[in-house]
Amino acid sequence: MRERELKHFQSLLNEKLEELLAEADRTVDGMTDAKAENFPDPTDRASLESNRNFTLRIRDRERKLIAKIKEALARIDDGSYGKCEECGENIGRERLEARPVTTLCIDCKSMQEVQERRLRGS
Ligand SMILES: [Zn+2]
DSSP states (O other), rough: OHHHHHHHHHHHHHHHHHHHHHHHHHHHHHHHSSGGGOOOOOHHHHHHHHHHHHHHHHHHHHHHHHHHHHHHHHHHHTTTTTTTTOOHHHHHHHHHHOTOOOOOOOOOHHHHHHHHHHHTOO
């Protein structure tokens, strides 16, 4: 991949990373504000609890995405970015635009999905 393209994806990934980190900060603030003792009513407490579970699930997804973005940025640094992990071919530009953290080309990705469906037996 050319330098200019790498720079493009690098700033794309950095932007996304900053967005996610800012979002994560906000979530943490929200959680410290919403303390159980501020909700004496059990119904409120229950909804606070489910909100918190929801928040934790979101955070888990965010954390995984943040890790993927960091890996992608490391691949830009070591020069392996944009190459398929499986077959070593270049991943299509369009696919990278849509999903800059991807490590598989569209062919290997479809193959993986077929295999996963087969493993699940459906
Ligand atoms: Zn591939």
